[in-house]
Amino acid sequence: xxxxxxxxxxxxxxxxxxxxxxxxxxxxxxxxxxxxxxxxxxxxxxxxxxxxxxxxxxxxxxxxxxxxxxxxxxxxxxxxxxxxxxxxxxxxxxxxxxxxxxxxxxxxxxxxxxxxxxxxxxxxxxxxxxxxxxxxxxxxxxxxxxxxxxxxxxxxxxxxxxxxxxxxxxxxxxxxxxxxxxxxxxxxxxxxxxxxxxxxxxxxxxxxxxxxxxxxxxxxxxxxxxxxxxxxxxxxxxxxxxxxxxxx
Numbered sequence: 001x002x003x004x005x006x007x008x009x010x011x012x013x014x015x016x017x018x019x020x021x022x023x024x025x026x027x028x029x030x031x032x033x034x035x036x037x038x039x040x041x042x043x044x045x046x047x048x049x050x051x052x053x054x055x056x057x058x059x060x061x062x063x064x065x066x067x068x069x070x071x072x073x074x075x076x077x078x079x080x081x082x083x084x085x086x087x088x089x090x091x092x093x094x095x096x097x098x099x100x101x102x103x104x105x106x107x108x109x110x111x112x113x114x115x116x117x118x119x120x121x122x123x124x125x126x127x128x129x130x131x132x133x134x135x136x137x138x139x140x141x142x143x144x145x146x147x148x149x150x151x152x153x154x155x156x157x158x159x160x161x162x163x164x165x166x167x168x169x170x171x172x173x174x175x176x177x178x179x180x181x182x183x184x185x186x187x188x189x190x191x192x193x194x195x196x197x198x199x200x201x202x203x204x205x206x207x208x209x210x211x212x213x214x215x216x217x218x219x220x221x222x223x224x225x226x227x228x229x230x231x232x233x234x235x236x237x238x239x240x241x242x243x244x245x246x247x248x
Contacts, residue, residue, distance in 0.1 A: 008213050008232070009179055009242065010074040010107055016061050016094055017079040017086055018046050019054040023111050026136030026162055029187045032078045051078075054085035061093060064101045072105045072245065082112040082119070091119065099126040105245045109134065109159055113147035125153040130177075130243065132157035137164045149174045155243050161213060162188075166195045172206040176243045182216030184227045190218035196234055209241035 005013045020032065036051035046057050064073060075081060075098075081091060098106045109132045110116050116131060125131065131153040135141035141160070148156050155176050160167065162183030172178070180199050182191035196212065203210040215230035232238050 005074060005077070007074060007077070008240075009211055011072040012074070013077040014060070014063055014073045014075055014106075015046070015057070015078045016063075016097075017054065017056050017076050017081055017083070017090075019049070019051050020079050020083060021052060021054070021085075024134075024136065024140035025164055026111070026134055026141065029162075029183060029185055029189075031185055034185065036078060054079065054083050056086060056090045058090075058093075061097055064097055064104055064106075068103065070103045070105075070245070073107065075106050075108045080110050080112060081108055082110040082115040084112070084115070088119070092123075095123070095126070095129070098129050102126070102128055104128060105130065107132065107157075109157075111140075111144070113144035117147040117151045120151040120153060125151075127154045129153065130155040130157055132159055132177075134158075135160045135167060136162055138167055142167055142170070145171065145175070157243070160199055162216065163191045163195050163199070164189055166192075166198055168198075170199070170202050172202060172208045175206075175208055177209045177211065177241075178203050179211045179213050181213035182218060182230075184214065184216040188217035188224075190222055190224075191216060192222075193220045193234070200234065200239070209243060210239050211241055212239040 003013055033051045036047055039047040040050050106129045111134045113133045131151055133144040133148045135158045156174060157177035159179045161181035163180055180196050183189050200210050212232060212234045214232050216227055218224050219230040
């Protein structure tokens with residue numbers, strides 16, 4: 001199912017795989033798990049077995065091929081393409097579709113950084129495919145950066161969301177783009193302004209594009225309120241820098 005997205009850094013989502021299992025601290029309050037329960041209750045095809053069972057959905061593979069208008073796709077907002085339960089042969093099929101759609105830009109985000117690094121060594125990642133990893137903390141997230149740096153791709157990015165602590169000093173060599181955001185939804189954990197500013201400062205120092213997605217459930221003042229009220233401003237302005245789209 002391909003749908004228009006409310007995620008600030010993309011235009012549309014494409015989910016040829018659904019379902020996932022929790023891997024690290026950033027997964028604790030997974031928005032996709034909550035959404036999958038709603039879709040299951042609504043009887044949406046692909047969610048009959050809920051969220052914890054990873055399933056490939058071949059009938060969704062051709063969705064981007066049907067759209068001629070250049071579009072930015074977030075691939076697998078409801079799963080992780082590099083989950084160990086997804087066969088390599090199916091990942092190949094997903095990448096084949098992306099290669100056949102040079103008019104689109106595809107954003108592939110994973111927490112299974114080792115697998116994307118290994119996968120990219122023996123294949124050509126199309127230039128219209130951006131590869132990213134989640135970096136929510138020092139223990140689980142920061143080590144993923146080195147795996148991403150070893151991957152072979154034209155555009156590499158970090159999703160530092162939900163930012164759960166000060167991630168310290170970051171090596172951003174080879175990284176093109178960094179997204180930062182706080183957590184939203186039930187049980188959300190607060191993000192401190194100093195943590196976000198630490199990442200932004202390092203992006204500025206190392207020449208990396210910076211995108212501030214949201215404060216989430218807690219504002220810069222540490223007060224909990226609705227996400228819309230907290231807004232997207234950091235240092236009094238919004239930060240929306242992105243890599244250039246690979247449209248041809």
